[in-house]
Amino acid sequence: MSTFDTLIIGEVALDTNVDYDGTTVQAIGGAVYYSGFAAANIGHRTAVLPKADMTAEELRAAFAQAPNVTVYPLPSRASFVTKNVYHTPDRERRTSTVSSMIDPYRPEEIPAVDAAVWHLAGLVRGDLPNELIPYAAKHAQVAIDVQCMLRCVENGGMVYHDWAEKKELLPYVRFLKTDAAEAEILTGLTDRAEAAKLLYSWGAKEIMITHNSEVLVYDGREIYTCPIRSRNLSGRTGRGDTTFAGYINERLTHDVPTALRTATALVSLKMETPGPFLGTRADVEAYQREFF
Incomplete structure (x- = not known):
């Protein structure tokens, strides 16, 4: 058994979030x-490799409320x-500007961490160079949120471009996560099920596509969906990250529909x-019994 269920590689961001009503929060x-937080607080053995212009103590303190990390x-x-x-109130439309970025991750920086899954969780293109994907595949199952290959910083703004090397690198990927808009950029398809099937044909083994109404997963055999049932959207930021982390960790011991x-x-x-998920697995199970 691996020491950790997951090793999550990606930078900590210093965010200023301005809501549609003008409310501003720095976090x-x-x-x-x-x-x-999502993986650890539902009980998974979680390692994180955050990068920022912060002291080691500050980076550790950022995860203090997730004791399993x-x-x-x-x-x-x-x-x-x-x-x-x-x-908009549903937080589906946003404008993002970037004032500074991290030094890219290098394979030689990654410690010898024994984890079942390496979760590549960058924020923009360049954080995680393409060569990191086959390197990760030599050590663990690879999970990647494709935002870090599509989101590009240009003149301080955030724009999306297709991932030129997708067909070369997707065969290394066990778990691929996109949202509906990113799936369309990658495939040219607006039908999420058809987009997932095309991404599978390019080599990724299990595809997750998130949408504000549901989460879809395709494993090469069947399309699975599950509706999102939040009673409000005050914690919309971090939706896709929470979903993907929960899913890939649950998939280590459960079938697709159960993990989904x-x-x-x-x-x-x-x-x-x-904010991040601060509840427990028992909280999630109680919520599931009530609403699912």
Whole structure:
């Protein structure tokens, strides 16, 4: 058995979030942050490899409320600093600007951590170089949130471009996560089920596509979906990170529909409260019994 269920590789972000009503909140964020809390607080043995212009003590303190997390901090000359302005109550439309970025991860920086899954959780293109994917595949099952290959920083703004090397690198990927818009960029298809099937044909073994109404998973045999049932969206930030982290960890010991249902209940509950998931597995199970 591996020492950890998952090793999550990605930078901590310093976020300023401006809601549609003008409410402004400054907070730590990033895929590694939301994913780490989600995986650890439902009971998975979780390691994180965050990078930022912060001391090791500060990076460890960021995860203090997730006691199952082991932090391997990495320094950077700058942190990822971003501002997100949300335009609608459902937080589906936002404008993001970036004022600084981390030094890219290098394979030689990654410690010898024994984990069943390496979860590549960068924020923009360049954080995690393409060569890190086959390197990761030599050590563990690879999970990747494709945002870090599609989101590009240009003149301080965030824009999306297709991933030129996708067909070369997707065969290394066990778990691939996109949202509906990213799936369309990758495949040209608006039908999420058909997009998932095409991504599978390019080599990824299990595809998750998130949407504000449901989460879809395709494993090469069947399309599975589960509805999101949040009663409010005050904790919308970190939705995809929470879902994916919950799913890939649950898949280590459960079948697709069981893992998908747990992950969707987890994110539905998380979205009712701002910040990362601070509840327990028992909370998720109770929520699942009530709403699923």
